[in-house]
Amino acid sequence: MAELPVSPAIPIALSAQALRVVRSGQEVLKDVSFRIAQGEVHALLGGNGAGKSTTLLTFLGFLAPASGSVQVRGRDVSEDIRAARQAIAYLPEAAALYGHLNAYENLRYFLSLARMDTQRPALDAALDRVALQAEAREMRMQTYSKGMRQKVAIAMAILREAPILLLDEPTSGLDPAAIDDFNRLVRELAEAGRTILLVTHDVYGACHVADRIDLLHKGELVGTFDRPPGMDRIDTEAVHAAFATHAAA
Amino acid sequence: MREIRFLATDRAALFWLGIAVLVAGVSVSLGLREIATQRALLNELIEVDRAEREVAMANYRNWGDTAYYTFHLTYDSPSDFAFAAHGQRDTSPWKHRIRALALEGQIYETDADNPDFALVGRFDFGFAANMLAPLLLILLLHDLRSAERAAGRYELLSAMAVSRGSPWLARASLRVGALMLCLIVPLAAGGLLAGTGVSDVALASLVVVLHIAFWWGVCAGIDRFGWSSPVNLTTLVGAWLALAVVVPAAIEISVKAAVPLPDGGEIMLAQREAVNDAWDLPKSATMEPFVQRHPQWADYTEVSQPFEWKWYYAFQQVGDQTVEPLSLAYREGRMERDRLAGMLAWLSPPALAERALQAIAGTSMAASLAYEKRVRDFHTVLRAYYYPRLFRDEAFSDASLGQRPEFHAAGASWCLCTPTSHPQQRSWRTSPSLPLEGARGGVEKRCSLPFLGGGPPARCAEALVRAKTRATGCRWAKAYPSLKWHQSPCGAIPRRLSRAPPRSLLRLPGPSLHVRA
Structure with a gap:
């Protein structure tokens, strides 16, 4: 090998x-x-x-x-x-984040599991890096397309700082x-x-x-x-x- | 905090918790209303009873008529926690009209309740907490992990979590804790309205907590198999059906099969037949068995007239004696059934929790049997009052009538003691109530020498008891206002003092009889 x-x-x-x-x-x-x-x-x-x-x-x-x-x-x-x-920061295939939460709430919830208290500017910076539209961030994720959900998941992997x-x-x-x-x-x-x-x-x-x-x-x-x-x-x-x-x- | 915020956004969980609050609130409210109705009815009956007795006292001026026409209301006042668990108060009588005639017929001749209603049972807190709460818990917990697995989040959540067991333990404990609160807060509110002691509410809350904790364990155990949500739900509901419905039903069937009983109607019929037959028998056929039981009246059994009251009351007594084996078998059988059901209830946590709540509420089978025993004891006292007057043909006087015993419930304490030389209780000697300082309304408290041993009642009006007690049988009086008493087959034992004699019992000097305050 x-x-x-x-x-x-x-x-x-x-x-x-x-x-x-x-x-x-x-x-x-x-x-x-x-x-x-x-x-x-x-x-x-x-x-x-x-x-x-x-x-x-x-x-x-x-x-x-x-x-x-x-x-x-x-x-x-x-x-x-x-x-x-x-x-490790893990991004599963087709990460199904919580549909009844918006992007910020999802990120905060998952990051808090890792005992990370991430503030809004840092969240926005990560979401900017994955190019998620600003107007979508406050919307419930059940309204997102698959690509948008994936972007939030990628942002989470970035924010995880692993x-x-x-x-x-x-x-x-x-x-x-x-x-x-x-x-x-x-x-x-x-x-x-x-x-x-x-x-x-x-x-x-x-x-x-x-x-x-x-x-x-x-x-x-x-x-x-x-x-x-x-x-x-x-x-x-x-x-x-x-x-x-x-x-x- | 994280999980609290998350729970606040979980509509399904909030819905089930809302149902829990609603169910607990409604059950407590219905319970309070039912107990208020029972209390109001008792108050009304007490007034009617007093008025009727006054009429009888005015109309009848000999002991025979007075004993015949004077009814005495006996009743089991609901405890201040009875709103939470009606228990046997649904199906067993808790009020009677007693007079000095044959007792068995009076005991088992009760109000006819709607049998359909008895079948359904009341919607009390016990039902909500023991039957419905486990179902709600199952609905809250069955898909805690499996839904996340199905959604593809399980690995992500687990991988993100730093703490061991997070977020599952936090999620589950929050839901479990919230459900407990949804049940306990309405219960505590009901307790506050009903004036229930803190210890009773705390004890009942502990029962609820332990019961819910058991079901949490079941849910966690099923969850470990990693099945899908529908499979989890089916399995858990199956477990609930088995433990809450099938096992209790099987227990009831097997207990009934193991301990066959005569029924109360059978006893009533046999007693009535014995009494009715006595009219046609020679008087000696009545007086001989009567004197065997009451040798002190052997010199007064001469019946020269076609009708004499002493003969009439003697054949009433003999009627009771005739069915005594049947009646004793019935009572002992019910106690045995209750004992067996108590043991087997360990197979069904809902049944066990229900029994625990009923024990706290004083609505258990034991409490029902204790009330029946109080009625019997009172009837014995009543007979003991009338017999000397009837057999010695004493002159009727208001002063003597004033000594007639009365049934006391709220705020009073029966001192019912068995002479130690007659543990089989062939001849009960009883002393009706010593109203003791601080006794809690509605809960009668008794003592029984063979089981208690003794000790001084610190709060008892000692001088009063000493001055007024001259009973042969009653060597101990209880004055312990904050304890409820559990019934044993032969008397009452305080719940926490069944081994060591309570220090708050007073040893009464010498023999005495019929003590009244």
């Missing part, structure tokens, strides 16, 4: 070693290993049922490995799930312009030192935003693609070809 060259000076934020996860009697992750250095954007790419979301849930301690281990900032998740979760972000299909429901904005935002966060593991089946987006892509197929890592030095993106053609080959298999 290919390893990302990591400088010994850069600490490892997330790692999976020989990870095997069984759900409902079915092996959904098979001997998966990878490491993600601090400040890196890492994409797990794969089709439906590849085991991408399962990987994220294992890092959050919602699923226990059948064998192998997952570590957050060098510490085994099973040893201290709370500590792992405190280090060193690690786990993003499950973050661009799902966003329009192309919003996807571009999101990709820019992810790069900015990484440059600010945040570690980002995103799960997607969007080959184009992953190639643009990630430093490394691991291709998952039926629970196995079947390919790894790194951003070549000096290039602004991973070779989309190569990734797409590998993706298509495995999808057809």
Whole structure:
């Protein structure tokens, strides 16, 4: 298995070693290993049922490995799930925030769970970063489109101020312009030192935003693609070809 | 604070909590109204009873007629907490008109209530707290996690939470606490209006809290399986049906099967037949069994006239004696049923909570049996008053009539004691009431020597008791205003003092009989 060259000076934020996860009697992750250095954007790419979301849930301690281990900032998740979760901001796929609350109320409620008392200016700044219209912020979220809800969820992940972000299909429901904005935002966060593991089946987006892509197929890592030095993106053609080959298999 | 704000926006939760307040408020209000109605009726009956007795006193100037035509109202005043749990007051009699004739017929000849109404039962606080509140709790808690799972928020919420158990424990405890408040606040308000003691309200609140806590445990247990909301709801409602409906019904059926009883009507009929038959029997057939029970009147059994009052009252007494085994079996059977039901109630927390509330309210089966026993005791006293006058053919006098015992309820205390040499109570010697300082209105308190032991009643008017007590049977008098007394098969035992003798009991010197204030 290919390893990302990591400088010994850069600490490892997330790692999976020989990870095997069984759900409902079915092996959904098979001997998966990878490491993600601090400040890196890492994409797990794969089709439906590849085991991408399962990987994220294992890092959050919602699923226990059948064998192998997952570590957050060098510490085994099973040893201290709370500590792992405190280090992580998680954006689930199609995050269903509370429809009877508006954007501010949702953000305040979820952040208060993390004992964060975030004031209105900070909320507005985060919502500005995800380009949520100001006039929509006081409206109940049940009136939002899927993209608008996703923007609020992304804003929440930003406001969480955790060193690690786990993003499950973050661009799902966003329009192309919003996807571009999101990709820019992810790069900015990484440059600010945040570690980002995103799960997607969007080959184009992953190639643009990630430093490394691991291709998952039926629970196995079947390919790894790194951003070549000096290039602004991973070779989309190569990734797409590998993706298509495995999808057809 | 976070969860309070969140709860304030949860319309479904607010709706169910609103229903809880409404249900508790209405049940307390109906309970207060019912008790007020019962009190008003009793007040009216007391006046009517007094007026009737005065008429009888004016019209009849011999002991036989007076005993025959004078009725005495006996009643069980509702306690100041009875509004919360009507209990046996719905189905068991709590007022009688007693005279010195055969007792059994009088005891079991009661007002006929609408049987349909008895079937439905009253909508009291006990029903609201024990039957409906668990359902409301289930509706509040069944989808606490499962709805979040279905909405895709569960992992996000759990991942965001820093504290262990957050936000689930906070959410659940807030809903549980809110439901408890929705029940307890109307109860406390009712208690305030009814003048209930703080300890009773506190005790009842504790029962509510423990009962709700049990159901919280059930909800939490089901929640651990991670099922969907509909499955959780179905399972929990099934558990409620089982514990609140099926198990109590099964308990009732099995207790009835285990302890068969004659019914009160059967006793009444048998007694009446015995009394009616006596008219056609030789007088000796009446007087012999009578004297066996009352040997002190053996020298006065000569009946020379076709009709003599002493013979008439003797065959009334013998009528009671005839059905005594049946009556005793009935009473003991009811006590045994109650004892068994109390044990089996541990299988059904709603039934257990209901019994606890009824015990606090003084509306339990034990309280009902205690009232019946008070009626019997009073009747014994009444007979003991008339017999010397009838058998010795004493001259009728107003002064002697003035010594006739009267039934006391509110503010009075019966001192009913069994002579220690006759623990089987063949011959009760009773002393009607010592009105004791500070006794709480409506709650009669009794003592019973074989179970209590003794001790001084600090607040009792000691000098008064000493001066007026000359009873052979009554060696102890109770003057303990703040305690309610639980009935035991043979007498009364204070709830918290069943092991050690209460210090506030007074040992009375020597024998005495018929003590009146």
